[in-house]
Amino acid sequence: MTTDFLYDLTDGIATLTLTADSGVPTLDAGFRAGLKSSVDRLYADRDAISGVIVTSAAKVFLAGADLTEFAASPPAAELFGMVSGIKADMRRLETFDRPVVAALNGTALGGGLELALACHHRIGVDRAGVEYGLPEVMLGLLPGGGGVTRVVRMLGIQEALMQVLLRGQRHSPARAVDAGIVDELAAPEDLLDAARAWIAANPGAAQPWDRPGYKIPGGTPSNPKLAMTLPAFPATLSKELKGAHYPAPRAIMAAAVEGSQVDFETAQRIETRYFVSLATGQIAKNMTGAFFFDLQAISSGASRPEAPRWKASKVAVLGAGMMGAGIAYACAKAGLPVILKDVSLEAATRGLDAVKKMARRKPEIAELVTPTGELADLAGCDLVIEAVFEDTALKQKLFAELEPIVAPDALLASNTSSLPITTLATAVQRQQDFVGLHFFSPVDKMMPVEIIRAAKTSDAALARAYDVVLQIRKTPIVVNDRRGFFTSRVFGAFVLEGMALLGEGVPAATIEQAALQAGYPVGPLAVTDEVTLTLPYKLRQETLAAAEAEGFDHPHHPGEQVLTRMVEEFGRKGRAAGGGFYDYPEDEQKTLWPGLSAFTGPGCAFGEIQERFLYAQVAETLRCVAEGVVEPGPDVNVGAILSIGFPAWTGGPLRYRDQVPGFDARAAELAEKYGERFRLP
Ligand code: NAI
Numbered sequence: 001m002t003t004d005f006l007y008d009l010t011d012g013i014a015t016l017t018l019t020a021d022s023g024v025p026t027l028d029a030g031f032r033a034g035l036k037s038s039v040d041r042l043y044a045d046r047d048a049i050s051g052v053i054v055t056s057a058a059k060v061f062l063a064g065a066d067l068t069e070f071a072a073s074p075p076a077a078e079l080f081g082m083v084s085g086i087k088a089d090m091r092r093l094e095t096f097d098r099p100v101v102a103a104l105n106g107t108a109l110g111g112g113l114e115l116a117l118a119c120h121h122r123i124g125v126d127r128a129g130v131e132y133g134l135p136e137v138m139l140g141l142l143p144g145g146g147g148v149t150r151v152v153r154m155l156g157i158q159e160a161l162m163q164v165l166l167r168g169q170r171h172s173p174a175r176a177v178d179a180g181i182v183d184e185l186a187a188p189e190d191l192l193d194a195a196r197a198w199i200a201a202n203p204g205a206a207q208p209w210d211r212p213g214y215k216i217p218g219g220t221p222s223n224p225k226l227a228m229t230l231p232a233f234p235a236t237l238s239k240e241l242k243g244a245h246y247p248a249p250r251a252i253m254a255a256a257v258e259g260s261q262v263d264f265e266t267a268q269r270i271e272t273r274y275f276v277s278l279a280t281g282q283i284a285k286n287m288t289g290a291f292f293f294d295l296q297a298i299s300s301g302a303s304r305p306e307a308p309r310w311k312a313s314k315v316a317v318l319g320a321g322m323m324g325a326g327i328a329y330a331c332a333k334a335g336l337p338v339i340l341k342d343v344s345l346e347a348a349t350r351g352l353d354a355v356k357k358m359a360r361r362k363p364e365i366a367e368l369v370t371p372t373g374e375l376a377d378l379a380g381c382d383l384v385i386e387a388v389f390e391d392t393a394l395k396q397k398l399f400a401e402l403e404p405i406v407a408p409d410a411l412l413a414s415n416t417s418s419l420p421i422t423t424l425a426t427a428v429q430r431q432q433d434f435v436g437l438h439f440f441s442p443v444d445k446m447m448p449v450e451i452i453r454a455a456k457t458s459d460a461a462l463a464r465a466y467d468v469v470l471q472i473r474k475t476p477i478v479v480n481d482r483r484g485f486f487t488s489r490v491f492g493a494f495v496l497e498g499m500a501l502l503g504e505g506v507p508a509a510t511i512e513q514a515a516l517q518a519g520y521p522v523g524p525l526a527v528t529d530e531v532t533l534t535l536p537y538k539l540r541q542e543t544l545a546a547a548e549a550e551g552f553d554h555p556h557h558p559g560e561q562v563l564t565r566m567v568e569e570f571g572r573k574g575r576a577a578g579g580g581f582y583d584y585p586e587d588e589q590k591t592l593w594p595g596l597s598a599f600t601g602p603g604c605a606f607g608e609i610q611e612r613f614l615y616a617q618v619a620e621t622l623r624c625v626a627e628g629v630v631e632p633g634p635d636v637n638v639g640a641i642l643s644i645g646f647p648a649w650t651g652g653p654l655r656y657r658d659q660v661p662g663f664d665a666r667a668a669e670l671a672e673k674y675g676e677r678f679r680l681p
Pocket residue numbers: 318319320321322323324341342343347386387388389390391394398415416417418438439440441
């Protein structure tokens with residue numbers, strides 16, 4: 001038991017203060033027992049109490065559910081009982097006939113906010129980094145601690161779904177007030193005074209839904225206006241989810257709509273039932289596995305060698321192009337001063353302009369970035385991230401020149417997407433301090449960073465790289481220095497499968513739709529147009545050349561034929577080059593390029609198309625593991641989801657293989673039918 005409530009009754013104000021041995025209170029067994037006994041004491045002390053404050057002694061107010069409890073797969077009946085118990089005590093708290101205020105001293109997400117929603121008034125704290133919201137949907141769950149029921153009754157069905165429940169927004173304090181889930185903000189030091197003042201001013205406080213004559217804002221589904229808009233909701237949702245396997249948003253919508261037509265207690269029970277059905281299902285396990293447990297393991301250093309913690313203090317970013325500007329922005333956003341170097345001050349300033357665009361809401365970020373055309377300005381930098389043109393000789397020359405200028409122990413990193421780090425490292429004296437730091441485009445949005453360990457990279461340097469990636473609040477994925485690293489290979493397996501299908505005569509629209517409905521965020525042809533066809537085309541040329549020079553086997557992939565024809569025969573090189581699989585008419589939606597009818601063949605069944613995407617990526621992942629490119633740890637599952645859009649509902653390629661009955665046999669069948677790329681190592 002780690003979470004507890006302290007109970008204090010002074011001058012008529014009962015203060016319930018959350019504490020936790022771990023530093024982060026959760027809705028664990030200690031919380032449940034503490035809530036019950038605290039509420040019991042409130043009722044016992046009722047005559048001496050004029051108001052109640054619920055707050056926390058931790059940095060966060062209260063984190064959500066204790067997900068380790070779900071991970072233990074409790075039977076549905078047990079889960080139902082546990083959730084109902086919390087709800088009953090929260091209900092006793094909100095019907096205590098004295099004003100009850102939540103003084104939200106820090107972040108309150110999920111169950112943390114749900115406790116606050118069971119108070120009559122919520123005062124948030126005006127502090128950077130604090131977040132309020134109900135993000136359960138992102139874990140394949142729904143807010144089962146009264147969150148759906150109360151937010152619907154506070155905001156109305158439509159607002160509740162759109163602003164809070166369906167997308168799981170994490171609101172900043174100011175936005176939480178706009179969204180209506182927090183009532184007012186106070187400075188940290190004024191929080192408790194504000195709570196006392198509210199109690200004094202509102203002696204008759206109660207929840208709106210416990211007052212006579214209460215109606216849900218915007219009405220219930222029997223209201224003609226809502227009855228007109230409501231039927232469009234599932235359709236909009238379907239469109240947004242593209243028919244993919246996400247049961248949580250549907251369950252949330254059902255709990256909201258059904259719950260709005262019954263009394264509060266029944267609504268709570270409906271909510272609990274939907275919650276239990278999600279929490280005991282496979283997809284919530286997959287999503288909490290990846291987005292909670294794996295991410296937690298990564299941020300606590302799962303793939304980090306033992307070494308003292310490190311913090312970069314000044315960064316040199318070389319190359320102020322698309323990637324360099326994004327990297328400079330990401331570093332500055334984390335508070336790191338950046339020297340942004342390009343061939344001239346003018347070129348570097350163009351990069352700074354791009355940073356300013358990304359930082360338009362927080363201009364102070366761009367102030368940390370100094371553009372320059374002079375290498376000498378890199379003096380004192382303890383981290384170098386190089387993002388100049390993809391050219392070995394250029395990169396090597398640059399590193400040789402800058403090594404004596406930057407701090408003598410600076411970490412040296414290249415953002416190359418395909419060149420061997422071990423080769424680049426030979427340009428410097430301190431090869432042990434050289435790593436790959438492979439960011440993804442667009443850098444400001446993409447979370448993962450592949451850390452590539454070269455032949456001579458030391459444990460200490462790898463640990464420093466890991467620390468830096470966490471320092472700029474991204475997700476480190478540790479890989480070894482092999483051709484294609486990890487993510488590019490697994491991404492390649494997806495897009496090449498899409499092209500192979502095209503070559504078999506499957507209509508392009510079917511290919512894209514099958515991928516979307518399988519849960520990929522974007523179709524293989526559309527995403528290839530974005531990264532350009534020239535990129536995989538060039539990579540293949542290089543691999544073929546290397547295969548010949550080094551005498552290794554480069555297995556033929558049928559997608560490569562389509563790629564070659566698109567580039568060589570049709571000159572369709574992607575969106576930036578004017579068009580690829582799609583046409584991009586100005587000011588209009590893109591349309592599939594009619595020339596794709598040149599590809600004909602027998603086609604493939606829809607379900608099998610979807611299988612082929614997933615199986616091809618799992619097989620490539622397992623090859624990466626077998627070849628020692630990656631360790632089969634949390635970063636493999638998370639990296640595949642975050643960087644290349646492996647469907648999130650699966651929890652990642654390794655989890656997916658483990659949970660599909662007969663996966664290996666089916667992979668063998670696909671290998672017989674379509675080729676060795678489906679053969680599991
Ligand atoms: P880019 O062409 O937009 O930018 C390259 C920049 O480097 C240009 O501004 C150029 O003036 C500058 N530059 C050239 N020589 C220089 C020198 N000697 N000193 C300083 N600056 C110099 O290229 P992009 O797309 O930003 O790519 C940069 C690197 O990042 C490449 O190695 C690429 O493989 C890698 N990368 C690219 C990704 C992408 O999606 N574009 C993704 C991940 C990595």
